[in-house]
Amino acid sequence: MSKPGFASSSIGKKILMGITGLFLITFLLVHCFINSLIFFNDGGETFNKGAEFMGTNWLIRTMEIVLFIGIFAHIFLALKLTIDNRKARPTGYAVVNGGANSTWYSRWMGLLGTLILMFLIIHLKHFWVVSRFTDHITSGEETIFQEMMEVFENPLIVAIYCASMISLAYHLLHGFQSAFQSLGLNHKKYTPIIKTTGVAFAILIPLIFASMPLVMHFGIIK
């Protein structure tokens, strides 16, 4: 009997999906914390300091690379799993009453993830590309806070950001607790706590993120 490869086995793949998912969740937490510095409403002074720290600290810069690896691994695994799962049912059902046995967002994680990826491309173009690959920020021409204010002047962009946070919320609503289940961390005492924390995280973090373009667009933060 040959040794089954961890990464190619069904359980190995879901464990990797869970680990990368939890890692991306920790990223969301850090990102949300730093961005929340805009709520000091001091013309972005505190926020810009935070952003500068994130942009120059070697540990953060290293983690940025790990983060991209994590995102690509999460996407690659999702694609691989989706293709394999399609193959596992070559003839589909004529009638499926999925709502009777599972939540819609647990069944549509791939679609929600795709919407988040589309948002991510727009979002990276708005801020990450500008601050890393142009001298727009480093030359002191504009601070990242001013860049945010400019981007969020456009109501269409604000709407895209808010709608994307709804996708993120539902993705997390399933993903948070699902990651623990995949890692085998199921416990009569702790699982209810994990599930409650997951729901709170899935609502709060996207809500805070979505409020940022809104408060800037309507001039509450300036």
Next chain:
Amino acid sequence: MSHGNMNLTLKVWKQKNKDTKGRFETYNAKGISPDMSFLEMFDVVNEQLINENKEPIAFDHDCREGICGACSMYINGRPHGPKGAVTTCQLHMRSFKDGDTIVVEPWRSAAFPVIKDLAVDRSSFDRIIAAGGFVNINTGNAKDANNILINKDDADDAFNAAACIGCGACVAACKNSSAMLFVSAKVSQLALLPQGQIERQDRVLNMVKQMDEEGFGNCTNTGACEAECPKSISLENIARLNREYSSALLTQNKIHH
């Protein structure tokens, strides 16, 4: 069998064998009693078809008391129909209304090829069991009962996992055709008991390997399997399977060839 006054339209999947394409055929089920089981309703329809010199509908059934797991019917978009925690033989026609149209399909999974109509080949489950779902014991006189002490909670969890009848509803319900609930029940049942410790690590690795080779899909934790399982096997078993698998892979002190 008492006849009743329910009239139903059945849309049933007809397929000659695994190599041919199937299609839906419409049948009228007349004079159905609400007290009949779903399978008895099929018996009435088949009797009528035989009397008319037509081919009856092929479907699996055996015990007709909810313990064999044979009656694999995907009814109106759900395995074993609209009720929770029942098999098809335990589903009664009172769960439907007179005049209803009922769509009946076989379990659909690459690992469960259609034998004929609604009957599917579930020998992939047998091969998973053969890969590790057993314990080695000495033959001879039966030992006295209860001479190995087992923690009550573990005994209960093992018993609940052992309630799995291998019907395949978990695979049928899962949007990914994953057999994870079935395999987890079989692995858990033995991993929780002292008798299952000898083969514990090999068992989980070999059963998961066989499961993957059979072409079942990957679990994404939607929980559809647990909701549709006629024996209410818990998702906790899948978490245990994940744990057993990674710990076996990490700690097994041997080189595979």
